[in-house]
Amino acid sequence: xxxxxLDICYTTSSVPLILDSFLTPRKTISFSACAVQMFLSFAMGxxxxxxxxxxxxxxxVAICNPLRYPVAMSTxxxxxxxxxxxxxxxxxxxxxxxxxxxxxxxxxxxxxxxTCEILAVLxxxxxxxxxxxxxxxxANVIFLGVPxxxxxxxxxxxxxxxxxIPSAEGRRKAFSTCSAHxxxxxxxxxxxxxxxxxxxxxxxxxxxxxxLADKLISLFYGVVTPML
Numbered sequence: 001x002x003x004x005x006l007d008i009c010y011t012t013s014s015v016p017l018i019l020d021s022f023l024t025p026r027k028t029i030s031f032s033a034c035a036v037q038m039f040l041s042f043a044m045g046x047x048x049x050x051x052x053x054x055x056x057x058x059x060x061v062a063i064c065n066p067l068r069y070p071v072a073m074s075t076x077x078x079x080x081x082x083x084x085x086x087x088x089x090x091x092x093x094x095x096x097x098x099x100x101x102x103x104x105x106x107x108x109x110x111x112x113x114x115t116c117e118i119l120a121v122l123x124x125x126x127x128x129x130x131x132x133x134x135x136x137x138x139a140n141v142i143f144l145g146v147p148x149x150x151x152x153x154x155x156x157x158x159x160x161x162x163x164x165i166p167s168a169e170g171r172r173k174a175f176s177t178c179s180a181h182x183x184x185x186x187x188x189x190x191x192x193x194x195x196x197x198x199x200x201x202x203x204x205x206x207x208x209x210x211x212l213a214d215k216l217i218s219l220f221y222g223v224v225t226p227m228l
Contacts (some may be wrong), residue, residue, distance in 0.1 A: 002082045005050055007226035008046035013037060014222055018114045031101075034116035038095040041222075042118060045192070046143045047089025052185055053147035054081045056154040059178040064161045092139050099132050100125075113215055115222075119195075148189055155182065184228055191221040 014037065029037070061072045078207045100118055106126040113120035118136075155178075159223045162174045173206050 002085070003048070003055070006044055006048055006051065009040070009224045010048070010222065013040040013044065014115050021114055029111075032217065033098070034111075034121070035097055035101045037116045037120065038100065038118055039093050041115065042096050043089045043093035046087075046139070046223075047085050048090045048188065049143040049147050049192070050085040050088050051082070052188065053087055053150045053180070055131050055181055056151040057081075058187070059125055060158055060183060062156040062177060063158050063174055070136075088143075092143065096135060096139060097131075103129065103132070114218065117218060131199055144189070146194060148193070151189075180228075184225055186224045187228070188221055191217045191225075195221075 103125040
């Protein structure tokens with residue numbers, strides 16, 4: 001339920017504007033609206049990173065310790081886990097957006113992207129963005145690196161448990177409970193890691209190709225994953 005609501009918020013904050021940008025060349029957006037869109041996009045993305053790792057733990061308990069599931073994942077446990085996902089995503093989005101929006105911007109202020117994506121906006125800054133780069137790096141470790149490791153370890157135990165189930169029908173049923181989650185994890189984290197974890201090209205031609213790839217990837221994790 002949390003993931004569904006999050007994806008509705010995620011797509012509502014970006015997809016209509018993306019469609020509008022296709023229909024209206026050189027679409028303009030106010031500074032405050034850009035900040036709001038950046039915050040919502042970052043908050044939803046960071047929250048989903050944490051939420052998917054929490055869901056991996058849910059799958060781990062359901063398959064590896066099914067008899068303890070009602071106790072381990074009771075309302076008293078699951079609600080704080082869900083709330084902490086939203087709080088963590090909102091806090092990091094507030095920090096990243098505040099750091100980005102306090103920068104001075106110069107030139108024609110044309111954002112080479114479909115939305116006010118933070119990496120595209122930072123390219124327009126006329127000041128040193130080393131603080132932004134460091135804070136983004138820390139956020140990458142917390143919201144990408146740690147959840148990926150947590151999910152990976154969870155699925156190692158899940159797969160080991162499934163392989164020990166004697167019947168083929170039992171293995172199929174057990175795997176079907178986590179196949180949808182695993183599909184979304186691979187697509188979401190794969191595209192996010194490629195976009196925010198890869199080194200930036202210093203060659204102008206390579207940078208242009210990278211910008212195009214970033215825009216297509218943002219459509220993938222911002223539209224395809226929520227649709228799934």
